[in-house]
Amino acid sequence: MNLEPRSEKRRQRQATIIPSLDQDILCIIFSFLDIFDLVRCSIVCKSWNLIIRRSRLLHALYCKQPDADAASSQSIDFERPLNILLKDMAMRRHKSALVEGTVRVDEWRGHATVIDQCRMKMGLILTGAGDKVMRLWSSEDYKCLTEYSFGDEAPLVDFDFDESKVVGLVGTRICIWRRRGDRSIFPAREGTFTKGLCMRQLMASYIASTFLFPGQAIFCLNAR
Structure with a gap:
């Protein structure tokens, strides 16, 4: 008959979790990573950051990089922030990828x-300019699919779009162009719509429904 306490059985069945791993085991795991993956691991939690810093793995990997400054790699210590050197190296690699890569x-x-x-x-590009026209383009063949005109004196301040409509802030007025329909205009009320208004918030509020008040009746129209 097994007289082992249930608490001991439960403890044995529990799976090993990351915080319970020994520091030496973590160092072995970290040693298989490249320098940028190791940097990402160092910001996961304080304990990992401390282990990586004490092990000097970043220092060793930086010294092995072909684009590392030889003079700097000889004199690196943790009194000087290593993240500055890593940032410079990342910027050099990014620049090299843009210059030498196929673009x-x-x-x-x-x-x-x-x-x-x-x-x-969604594979579409919407552009707006001072010619009072917004144009919707296909990103595959760059053909103009639709254009939306706002031929008045007010400037186009901001805009956004989704699969069914284009919402634009023209002066202090909100204009909604249905992709296959007419334009609706919502005039500003005491300067409610200003240049600092975020069009993404407007899209979220108008996608659900738009309320109109003709006389005493209230109509809820689906913005789509």
Whole structure:
């Protein structure tokens, strides 16, 4: 008959969790990582950060990097922040990837004037300029799919779009263009809509429903 206490059985069945790993085991695991993965691990928690700093793994890996400064690698100590050297190395690698990597740049003329703003999502690009027109482009073939005109004196302050509509802040007015329909205009009430208003918040509030008040009736219209 097994007289082992239930608490002991329960303790034996518990799986090993990360905080219970020995420092030496963690050091062995960390030694298989490259320098940037090790940096990411160092910000997971304080205990990992302390283990990595004390083991000087970052120091050793930095000295092995082909683009590390030889003079600096000879004199690195933890009195001087190593993160500055790592940041410089990351910036050099990023620059090298942009210069030497294969990058294709496509360019086309979208407006008669300088483009003020641009949004990209769902494979579509929406641009707006001082010519009082917003244009929706396909990111695959760069063809103009639709254009939205706001031919008045008010400037286009900000805009955003989703699969069914385009919302623009024109002056102090909110304009909603249905992708396949008419435009709705919501005038400012005591300066409610200002230049500092975030269009992403407007999209979230108008996607659900828009309330209109003709006379005493209240209608809730689906913004889609």
